[in-house]
Every structure is written in structure tokens, then in C-alpha cells.
Amino acid sequence: MTGLLASDLFKSFGSHPVLRGLDMEARSGTFTAILGESGSGKTTLLRLLAGFERPDRGTITIGERIVDSSSQHTRPELRHIGYVPQEGSLFPHLTVESNIGFGLPRKLRKARANELLELVGLAGLGRRYPHELSGGQQQRVALARAMAIDPEIVLLDEPFASLDTHLRVSVRDEVSAILRRAGTTAILVTHDQEEAFSLADMIAVLRGGKIAQFATPQDIYTTPVDADVARFVGDANLLVGQMRGDCVETPLGTLAAICHGERPGDSVAVTVLLRPEQIRVEVAEQIQVDPPSGANGLSGQITHVRYQGPDKMLRIANGGERQLVARAPSSSLLVPGTRVRFAIDGPVLVWPAGGSKLSEPEMVDAASAQSDA
Numbered sequence: 001m002t003g004l005l006a007s008d009l010f011k012s013f014g015s016h017p018v019l020r021g022l023d024m025e026a027r028s029g030t031f032t033a034i035l036g037e038s039g040s041g042k043t044t045l046l047r048l049l050a051g052f053e054r055p056d057r058g059t060i061t062i063g064e065r066i067v068d069s070s071s072q073h074t075r076p077e078l079r080h081i082g083y084v085p086q087e088g089s090l091f092p093h094l095t096v097e098s099n100i101g102f103g104l105p106r107k108l109r110k111a112r113a114n115e116l117l118e119l120v121g122l123a124g125l126g127r128r129y130p131h132e133l134s135g136g137q138q139q140r141v142a143l144a145r146a147m148a149i150d151p152e153i154v155l156l157d158e159p160f161a162s163l164d165t166h167l168r169v170s171v172r173d174e175v176s177a178i179l180r181r182a183g184t185t186a187i188l189v190t191h192d193q194e195e196a197f198s199l200a201d202m203i204a205v206l207r208g209g210k211i212a213q214f215a216t217p218q219d220i221y222t223t224p225v226d227a228d229v230a231r232f233v234g235d236a237n238l239l240v241g242q243m244r245g246d247c248v249e250t251p252l253g254t255l256a257a258i259c260h261g262e263r264p265g266d267s268v269a270v271t272v273l274l275r276p277e278q279i280r281v282e283v284a285e286q287i288q289v290d291p292p293s294g295a296n297g298l299s300g301q302i303t304h305v306r307y308q309g310p311d312k313m314l315r316i317a318n319g320g321e322r323q324l325v326a327r328a329p330s331s332s333l334l335v336p337g338t339r340v341r342f343a344i345d346g347p348v349l350v351w352p353a354g355g356s357k358l359s360e361p362e363m364v365d366a367a368s369a370q371s372d373a
Contacts (some may be wrong), residue, residue: 003028004049004153009058011044018044019055020209026108026153026202031176033196036206037232042166042189045206046155049187050083051076056275060272061153077103079212082146082154082184086161090130090138090145100145116144122176135163136171139296143175147182154179156188156348160195172292193233197221205229223260235325237274241350242267248350251322252256252298256347274344279326281314281334281342300324302338 004026011019018041028033036042047053049060050065051074060068062081067074076083090099100116101109117123120140130138139159140296146154159175160168176199179186190196196203197217205212205220213225224230227238230267241248241257243264248257250272258270264270300318307330314326326342328334 003030003063005059005186006045007059007061008050009045009046009060009204011041011053014190018209019048022058022206022210024204024211024214026185026187028185029183030201031179031188031199032202032204033188033190033200034204034206035190035193035196035233038191040206041209042191042206043157046157046187046189049153050081050155051079055192073173074089080149080152082143082149082151084139084142084146084154084156084159086158090141092130093130096122096128096130096133096141099130099141100126100148102145102148105149107360112148113144116147119147120144121180122175134167136167136174139163139171140174140178143178147184151184153185153187156186157194158190159188161190161192164199168195205232207232223258223349224273225260227271227273235276235327237276237279239272239274239326239348240353241270241271241272243350248272248348250348252318252344255344258347258352260349261349264350264352269354270350273349273351274324274329276325276361278345278348279316279324279342280345281316281326281328281340283334284339284341298343299339299341302334302336302340305334305336316342 006022006024006194009019010017017133022045034042034045044053048068049054054073055068057070059066062079065074066072067079074219091102094102096117097110097113098112104112113126114123117126120143122137122140122144125133125137130141133141142159160172163171172195188196188199200217202214203217203220207228213220213229220233222230224233230236230238239248239250239252243257243266244254245266246257247254248270298318300313300316303317303323304315306313309330311330312328312332312334314328316326318324334340
């Protein structure tokens with residue numbers, strides 16, 4: 001199997017630019033997720049990689065082969081790429097076996113279809129028609145069809161979006177396991193952060209027609225390249241601060257800091273990221289231990305609680321218009337109106353403030369942000 005390299009890709013539709021000098025690499029045998037808001041160009045990028053569209057400028061390389069550039073274009077069927085669309089798009093009038101073998105030489109179809117049905121856990125269902133399968137089974141047939149040509153790369157365009165929540169989780173885990181067993185390089189387009197974080201070895205955050213950050217899921221979450229990426233990939237509290245050595249002064253006290261890139265000098269204005277799980281919350285009269293140095297006496301009142309099964313997301317008023325978002329176990333008795341004390345655990349991430357002007361902490365609720373996107 002091989003990897004893929006996209007260099008300096010530009011694509012516009014009429015006067016509307018979609019991709020603006022995008023660079024991305026998917027290494028051989030890895031699972032890469034392209035994560036971005038609706039309209040950010042994710043599907044356009046996938047269609048360029050597949051060969052369904054041509055870039056206005058730039059180069060696409062698969063392994064050692066240039067498949068798109070200003071001087072050449074390899075047709076989709078010659079790129080050795082498997083493509084799994086959002087709805088599966090199986091031929092309703094063909095059996096499962098015929099769907100999988102479509103496009104293969106006739107003498108190879110039956111054997112290859114049976115081999116792939118075994119791989120995707122659907123052995124014995126080759127004579128059924130798509131309407132006789134569940135949604136999850138149809139998606140696995142679509143994957144088997146994409147893999148029938150022994151593709152160098154499989155492209156997945158939000159293939160789980162139409163499935164029910166409980167089915168989506170199980171099917172995507174099955175698909176991931178199948179691709180990893182086969183050693184196939186996979187590129188998944190999604191707007192679902194949890195999906196990207198749970199499946200991918202690497203995540204590319206697409207913003208403004210370029211890759212804003214390309215890193216492991218852990219690095220994307222813990223050390224986002226800027227405040228916009230931090231907002232996009234999870235719940236976040238963004239504060240103003242000033243550097244003081246290895247610490248930062250914030251409205252919540254002086255906190256230990258880590259820097260993305262070179263450490264700003266003393267007194268430099270910075271933007272501070274505080275994740276909800278870093279805020280340790282207890283009912284005011286029940287707190288047992290002293291907060292960390294520099295963060296004593298923090299208190300507030302819960303204004304909103306969002307139950308999420310294993311945990312609760314809390315909004316805490318901490319004076320004036322200020323709101324913070326924190327996380328607590330679902331078994332906690334914290335409810336709106338509860339007076340609480342809280343402390344900050346661990347170092348916070350900082351970036352130079354640049355043109356960002358936050359006069360008060362900004363609370364970003366990821367669920368709300370996703371619904372607004």
C-alpha cells in the first residue's frame with residue numbers, strides 16, 4: 001500500500017474559492033481524518049483526490065505517481081482508489097455479490113466478492129439485494145465494493161452520517177478494523193469530532209481552504225495551534241492573560257503555562273486555553289482540599305447543567321458577565337443555582353494574543369458551536 005501527498009491545491013467554483021493552497025500528506029497504512037465545518041471544502045478535497053474534479057492549481061501524488069498536476073490528469077478509474085460515498089450508493093437492482101464485483105473482469109467477480117464478504121463479516125449474504133440489508137450492512141457492502149480493486153487508498157465521504165447513533169459507532173469501528181487488517185491507507189471526511197478522534201491516527205483540521213493543523217488526535221486537543229482550532233475541537237474556556245516567567249496571570253489567578261511555539265516574553269498579552277476537565281468543582285461547603293497556589297478562593301454559581309450520560313457539562317457564573325464551562329461526574333448533585341468553589345488543575349496552554357481582544361473570558365460550548373456551524 002502507499003501514501004498520498006497533496007501540494008499547493010487551489011480550487012474555486014466560479015468566483016467562490018474553496019481550497020487556497022492546501023498541503024496534506026497521508027502516510028502509507030494510516031487512517032487520516034479531514035475535520036472541518038460544513039462548507040469548509042472537505043468533500044471538494046476528497047473529489048479532487050479521487051479525480052472527480054480537477055484542481056485549478058497544485059499537485060496530487062499517490063505513491064510515486066503524480067496523478068494530477070498542471071500538465072497531467074489520471075482518470076478516477078486508473079488511480080487505484082476506492083471511494084465510499086455518504087449513502088453507500090449501491091445498485092438496487094444488483095445482488096450484493098454483483099455490487100461488489102461491479103467493474104471487475106467477469107471471471108474474477110464471484111471469488112473476489114466472496115473473499116470480501118468474509119472480510120467485512122457478511123459471508124453468505126452475496127445473493128441478497130441491498131433492500132434486504134440493514135443500513136450498517138449496506139455500508140459494509142459499499143466498503144467491500146471500494147476494496148474490490150485492491151485500492152492503494154480508500155476515501156470515505158462521511159459514510160456513517162445517515163446511520164442511527166448506536167449503529168454509527170459499531171459500524172465505524174468495524175470499518176476501521178477492516179481497513180487496518182488490510183493495511184489500507186484511508187482518508188475519512190467528517191464534521192463529527194468524536195468520530196475523527198476515535199478513528200484516526202492523524203487529523204487534518206480544514207479551515208479557510210487550508211489545513212490549519214495536522215497532528216495526532218491527542219495533540220490536536222491538548223495543543224491546538226490557535227484559539228480557533230481549540231474552539232472547534234472541544235469545549236473551551238478562552239481567557240486573557242499576561243506572561244510572568246513560566247506562569248500566566250489571568251482573571252482566575254496565576255497559573256502554570258505551556259506555550260505553543262516560542263514562549264512569549266514577560267508582560268506580553270496572551271490568550272489562555274482552559275479545558276473544562278481542568279476545572280475541579282465542589283459544592284462550596286464540601287470542598288476538602290486547598291486549591292493550587294495562585295488560584296485560591298475561586299467561587300461561583302452554576303447557571304446551567306447539560307447531562308451527557310457519563311458526565312455533566314456545567315456553566316458557572318464567576319462574577320459579572322463571566323461564564324466558565326466545567327465538567328463533573330454525572331453522579332454529582334450539582335444543579336443550577338448551586339454555589340461552588342473551584343480550582344484549576346494542571347498547566348494551561350497559551351498563545352500570543354495578536355489581534356485577538358478578549359476583555360472577558362470566552363466560554364465555548366462545543367455542542368452549541370456545532371449546532372451553530
